[in-house]
Amino acid sequence: MPGERAALIWGVVATILVVVSTIGVFLVAPEDADQGVIQRIFYFHVAIAIASLVAFAVSCVAGILYLRTRSARWDDVGEASIRIGLLFSVLVVITGSIWAKASWGTWWVWTDPRLVTYLIVVLIYAAYFVLRSSAEDDRRMRYSAIYAIAGFASVPLSFYSVRVAESFVHPVVFTGSGANMPGSMLIWFVVSQAAMIALFIALLEVDLVGRRSERALRRLALRLENA
């Protein structure tokens, strides 16, 4: 089964990368002069945030492809991507909150637009599942696809909003002129990022294999009933 093999390969790749990045982040990467050990959460916080955005981008593309082809396969990809993206987003909010407590002395800063808009992104994608559960069959897939596209439109808004207000405290590491960190840190950020993207793909593949198996089982049960 090509799907199962892909899930296995990505699972192995993700495991290796997560282990390597964890060792690198905690034992090899230099400590930040200002923030100390807590800065190491950055490698996971930002990497998970970017991976969640990738997941939402995949769900948006799957939504477009569903509306074009009306194939249930794209609905599966869209739903699984949003499920994983939402899980990653909750982790972003939790790790961001821990970092905020250590750096700013408080668990949450309402005046920081990026934290707040990220919470909005979480709420938007949580509503996806409410919409999904209140419609049936073709309508459910169609509405989910439309909502996945509309939801993804909110993601660039969250990035734009951080630069609208002048008084914000959120550190902006990646600017138009490059990354504000030395190469010895950047390399471990890149490894962490690769690990999180690989983890997303592995989870997606496992989810899709699960759905395919469930459908196959249902077909088999139907055939047995008819026999």
Add this chain to the structure above:
Amino acid sequence: MSRRRQLAALVRKDLRLELRTRETIVAMVLFAIVMMAILQFGFGTRDDDLTRFVGGLMWVTLAFTAVLGVGRSYVAEREQRVLDGLLVSPVPRVVMLGAKAIAIFLYMTAVEVIVIPLVGVFFVQGPYWDAIGWIAIAALLANACIALSGTLFSGLALFTRARDLILPVLFLPALVPVVIAAAGATHAVAGGPHDMSEWRGYCLFLLAYAILFSLVSVATYDAVFDD
């Protein structure tokens, strides 16, 4: 019939229905005033100066008023089966989208014609009409955002189970960036000396939101009523 005439006819239909029944706008205005009174009592004591909360007070009120208005906007289509007639008529879906968005925009503007000057009387410091003018421009941009996203989400909620519950769940998270920006723009000009660079930044954000949601709505609205 050209698209422009179709659009004008559909907008006229919504406005004529509203003028005959006066159900939606009157209820929206009353709701907004009651909501603002409740919020006013909810904030602090009577001798507190609430000018710094004016943006939040006004736009939280208008966001909930928008949910009410958007929820009512498809009542005739659903209950009097207007939608059946529209869907079999040779009217492109994008024209239906445009007409509904214009109707919601006009409903919101009608509410704000009363609410904004009222808010100004109680909260604005400095030159009254000057501040009201700048707030009104931001409000028109915010109305465009509300109308475009509201039309799409109310279309999605129309045939779902528990649609009255689904609409706020879908619509309010998408409205949060609009509330942040509109409240920020209001705050920038309401408290005495105007901070025009901040006002401009928030207005640009609202413009970007409106453009993005108009693209998403135009691209996906065909699929909303694809039954």
